[in-house]
Amino acid sequence: MKLSQGVEWGLHCTSLLAQAPADRPIRRDVLAGHYGLPDAYLAKHLQALTRAGVLHALPGPRGGYRLARSPERITVLDVVEAIEGSTSAFVCQEIRQRGTGAVSPDQCSNPCAIRSVMDQADAAWRDSLRGVTVADLVDRLPPGVRERNADLLAAAGG
Amino acid sequence: MKLSQGVEWGLHCTSLLAQAPADRPIRRDVLAGHYGLPDAYLAKHLQALTRAGVLHALPGPRGGYRLARSPERITVLDVVEAIEGSTSAFVCQEIRQRGTGAVSPDQCSNPCAIRSVMDQADAAWRDSLRGVTVADLVDRLPPGVRERNADLLAAAGG
DNA sequence: CGTATCCCGGATATCTATTATCCGCGATGT
């Protein structure tokens, strides 16, 4: 069980975009260079974030990416689900209905207790991620980093 | 991000062992047959559970598996961590220290805010799993299933 | 209108983790 590294990339890029002026989109290679990421592969994850409605992409010269809405309205869960999907990490294969101990289908109208427990834990995980926004992440940056990022983005955009 | 199917196997087998008489170990092929699982591969997961101290294995004729302690003292988290490991699903690669926007190492004494949020969600997930025991799982079985399992296990052991 | 820039989507290749099986070894009960 391992989360895709794209989650780390997406969260960092999204919080970086939250530090950029809203009227000036950031090019993909600037984002990739800022964190030392492979440009072509980062594109895949940013496309997923765009499809999910977290980012907004502008083609053409002076194009790039910007947030689709204000950072206060983007939760960490939004970013994670855009990249990892919204399906539970636990996939029940209904083994209780297989083998010599198979339970008859009419006794399986209720979900299996094991499945319920795993789904509840998954919900707790998602609830925890839903409680933090991208704006919160920016607030927690070490002092001075935000100013430096603003300078770097301005230099790249000029 | 997908959990191994071994988690479902391990939880079902552990709760089935909780329904067996404590003095009579259950053979692996009986467990595999009960749920229609590949015997050789199930062995790998049961070995992991044994190494983790959840199950106790007895070699030789009349051998097999039994719980290492009472079902009330085995949490779902114990089983999950035996199979999936206890490391967080999110692996931080410290991308904040790479690329043109690299933050100086002395500013990275505190963990990255993104990493903290992901680790906190992981802790919430594990807390949720820790709150349920194997005994709870057996209690939630549909009526009649426990009796049938006891009969099947007795027949296989006789 | 033409052109340079930039994102989108599909195809492809590589690497890793998961899934699955087999066999020799050692331990155990009869």
Add this chain to the structure above:
DNA sequence: ACATCGCGGATAATAGATATCCGGGATACG
């Protein structure tokens, strides 16, 4: 002694994650 059964290593097939490339379409600018 002998048959049974779990342990651990070796091995292979499959699926998923990682990474790159290219053609197509949209946009700004002259």
